[in-house]
Amino acid sequence: MKIRIKFSKNDSVKFLGHLDIMRFFQRAFVRAGVKMLYSEGFNPHQKMSFAQPLGVGITSTGEYLDADVVDGQDLTEIKENLDKACQGGFDILSVKELPLGVPNAMSAVKYASYSADFNDNILPDLNGFMAQECILTNKKTKSGVKEIDIKPLIYKCELNGNTLHFIVSAGSENNIKPDLLLENLMSFLGLQYSRDMVKITRRDLLGDNFIPLSDL
Amino acid sequence: MDRKNALNDKILLSVEKPARYTGGEINSVMKDKDKVDIRFAMCFPDVYEIGMSHLGLQIIYTLLNNRDDIWCERVFSVWPDLHNIMKADNIPLFALESQDPIKDFDFLGITLQYEMAYTNVLQVLDLAGIPFNASDRTDADPIVIGGGPCAYNPEPLADFFDMFYIGEGETVYYALMDLYKEHKKSGGSKMDFLIAASQIPGIYVPMLYEVSYKEDGTIGSFRPKAEYADTVPETIIKQVVSDMSFEMYPENPVVPYVQATQDRAVLEIQRGCIRGCRFCQAGYIYRPFRTRSLEALKKYAEKIIANTGYEEISLSSLSSSDCPFLGDLLDFLIKEFHENKVNVSLPSLRIDEFSLDIMSKVQDVKKSSLTFAPEAGTQRMRNVINKGITEEDIMDGSEKAFLGGWNKVKLYFMLGLPGETEEDIKGIADVAENIAELYYDTVPKEQRMGKVAITISTSFFIPKPFTPFQWEPMYKPEVYLEKAALLNETVKSKLNKKSIKYNWHDAKTSVIEGLLAKGDRRICEVISKVYEKGGFYDAWTEHFDYDRWLEACDEAGVDMDFFVYRRRSLDEILPWDFINIGVTKKFMLKEYDNSLKEIVTPNCAEKCSGCGAGCFGGGICIENKN
Known part of the structure; x- marks a missing residue:
């Protein structure tokens, strides 16, 4: 059966890169005694896929991975054992069986919701940032730097105290990294952006109609 | 519960692989520092990924953490990017588990696995804020203890360590820890502790010994200083685990988040x-x-x-x-x-x-490919080095491998072995050529999976303490390179030259390794001068600077000719003679003689x-x- 695991990436492991996390879960499944399905061939490996890589230094309360496991295992047990095997770096938030035909996490991702906690009260208001006609940004792509308008890719951008909440486009098309938005916003406000002035958390990954991947 | 980090996010986001420094890995051990008697920082003086590949470190970590009264944590060399930040911002080196400064620990244990890491030992002391010389340290500094294979000639590092542990860690570490606890309780001075520790078998406290030199620079005497002559042993006996099955094993090794070199x-x-x-x-x-x-x-x-x-x-x-x-x-x-x-x-x-x-x-x-290490190219030379294999063994092995479907063979050899002739060097190319021919004779055309691929790698022979070749000199780097050039030419003259690839090691690193391996206390100054000139991570080709080492030798008055390029006389006192590894010097002499007779x-x-x-x-x- 296919299962979808929702997990958090806590502060203590926020500096791990995507490859480190993949390797970590591969071993966590074995420590947790989860019976996995393996690919065929000379170099068999576990069948699992992550929804969307997360940048180094960013925590999350809504990461997803899909895995193929041997049928008949108890989902509650998997959740508990896997959570124990993660020793606090990641919390396993839910484990659900994926019905046949549901697209995998990677292709289901359409949006990501983030919060950015600023250290000080450096953003008194957004000063009409979202009222601009367009928000032109230089985005690095495989073929070089391209100027794009990211305004249509921002679905929410609100300031609440020192915390900015925003939902942006994510997934294989039009993925907007949180830094891209924050850098643009700061420059609009005439401020210099640096990563250490803000704690970024990915709140969740969302599919069509802004439904969290765990509820699809 | 959130872990604390010694480094702030700004720094961690600016360095390569920040997870090298944040700890918290699976099976890492957390304890309450107020509930333990001894805090021990175990250091592998190289980058995290190398250090975490080392079984010995996991053994000591498990051994010490098995006791409730000890908390053993890990520390590694920081990479040069972070090194510069820590120097600039005055951030003290810290242990991974608690993220507390090393300076607050009772012990700093450093494993010495290869000589080219010696400058990293000084980097660790420097960043930790511990004086380089044991004699300059106070009772508040951690006790710095060295172990591992390089501790079998500890003299080139003698100034920097309070003590060395000669042998396998499983044996007397608990006795040493018990002694330390007693001393801490009774409020004894560090010196009292060191003198008492020197009586535990396998523990060597260099500052309790003195060396005199003859006019020709060789060692005249090596013995306990007069004031300790009654208490401190003259020779140090290596400690070994007598029955392996009953000893502990690290069944819960720490699993790194960052990919280790041996993962x-x-x-x-x-x-x-x-x-x-x-x-x-x-x-x-x-x-x-x-x-x-x-x-x-x-x-x-x-x-x-x-x-x-x-x-x-x-x-x-x-x-x-x-x-x-x-x-x-x-x-x-x-x-x-x-x-x-x-x-x-x-x-x-x-x-x-x-x-x-x-x-x-x-x-x-x-x-992958098959790896064979014949080490020498002719039977004569293999007899000299006592590598008890014959050309026939090599050919039989290769033939079986070829029939089993392999077509890649890696061959390891050494150049510059004692008594090496041109014929011995050319013989290496012959071995490779014969294996290539064997492939085409053995495997029918229709079964071949492409060409046979043979890789020859040569390292330059470095005489090491406690081997029958310990008296042997090294060649100068240019001579090694001539030898490599001769082999390269010979390979190029072979019929199957296109199937044979040849790589050789750096000769300059080899002679410095030779200096550090066979040196005595006078080498300490060379190492500290190299570090002062900005040298560390010398085990990494891109950080090694030969001229810096030669300059440091000059300034310290250390002559490479004397330490590296000289054949030592069989009756001189060798710097490591005070250590007893069980294997006797008499046996080494006999083996040396056998090598000369090709027996x-x-x-x-x-x-x-x-x-x-x-x-x-x-x-x-x-x-x-x-």
Whole structure:
């Protein structure tokens, strides 16, 4: 059966890169005694896929991975054992069986919701940032730097105290990294952006109609 | 619960692989620092990924943390990017688990695995804020203790360490810790503790000894200082585990988040080696040859995989083929780990006992090439170095391999061995050429998977303490390069030259390694001068600067001709003579003589040659007598 695991990436492991996390879960499944399905061939490996890589230094309360496991295992047990095997770096938030035909996490991702906690009260208001006609940004792509308008890719951008909440486009098309938005916003406000002035958390990954991947 | 970090996010986001420094890995041990009596920082003086690949570190970590009164944490060299930040911002070096400064610890243990890491030892002390010289430290500084294979000649580092541990960590660490606790309780001074510790077998406290030199620069005397002559031993006896099966094993090794260089579970099947290759220090210092029991190994393997989730387990030893139950162990592991698809890998197989059966069991090997280490190109030279294999063994092994479907062969040799002639050098190319020809003779055209690919790698021979070649000189770098050039030319003249690739090591690093390996206390100044000039990570080619070393030698008045390029006289006092490894100097002399006569000495399994390691009362020395 296919299962979808929702997990958090806590502060203590926020500096791990995507490859480190993949390797970590591969071993966590074995420590947790989860019976996995393996690919065929000379170099068999576990069948699992992550929804969307997360940048180094960013925590999350809504990461997803899909895995193929041997049928008949108890989902509650998997959740508990896997959570124990993660020793606090990641919390396993839910484990659900994926019905046949549901697209995998990677292709289901359409949006990501983030919060950015600023250290000080450096953003008194957004000063009409979202009222601009367009928000032109230089985005690095495989073929070089391209100027794009990211305004249509921002679905929410609100300031609440020192915390900015925003939902942006994510997934294989039009993925907007949180830094891209924050850098643009700061420059609009005439401020210099640096990563250490803000704690970024990915709140969740969302599919069509802004439904969290765990509820699809 | 959130972990604290010694470094702030700004720094961590600006350095390469920040997870090297944040700890919290699976199976890392957290304790309450207020509830332990001793805080021990265990250091591997190289980058995290290298240090975390080392089994010895995991053994000491487990050993010490098994006790409730000790908290052992880990510390590694920081990479140059972070080094510069820590220097600029005055951030003290910290341990990974608690993220507390090393300076607050009771002990800083540093494992010495290779000589080129010596400058990193000073980097660790520097960043920790601990004075380089033990004599400049106060009672508030941690006690700096060194161990590992390089501690068998501790003299080039003598100034920097409060003590060295000569032998295997499992043996007397608890006694040392108990003694320290007693002293802490009774409020004794550090000096009192060091003097008391020097009486524990295997513990060497360099500052309690004095060395005098003759006019020609050789050692005149080496002995305890007069005021300690009654209490401090004249020789230090290596400590060994007598029966491996009953000792502890790290069944819960720390699993790094960042990919380690050796990213797999390690199962140490045996210690020591029966072979006695005359260039190999490990072959002598780890005697006697001891094997863990099959039952214990099976249990360890199951537990390690369950506790780590590793997808590969590697058997570790100096020569796996000498393990009496290797086939049974492999059968068990392959069956046991079938479900979880755990790969079993097996380095250090000998060509003479090359068994296709065993090799084909080991799945991983199928994908890679076969590695043979004939070490020398002619039978004459292989007899000189006591590498008891023949050209026939090499050819038989290769033939079986070719018939089994392999077509890539890696060959390891040494250049600059004692008494080497041009013929010996050219012989290396002959071995490769003969193997190439054998491939085309053995494998019919329609079964060939492309061309045969043979890679020759040569390192330059470095005489090491506690080997029969310890008196031997080295050649100058330009001579080594001439030797490599001759071999390269010879390879190029062969019919199958297109199937043979040749790589050689850096000659300049080799002679500096020779200096550090065979030096005495006068080398300490060279190492500290190199560090002052900005040199560390010398084990990394891109950071090694030969001229910096030569400059430092000049300034310290250390003559490479004397320490490296000189044949030492058989009756001079060698800097490491005060250490007793069981194998006697008399035996080394006999072996040296045998090498000159090109006589092969039988291995320990065939016949006991009376090397002296029998004094430890264990391993093959005893089994063979029963």
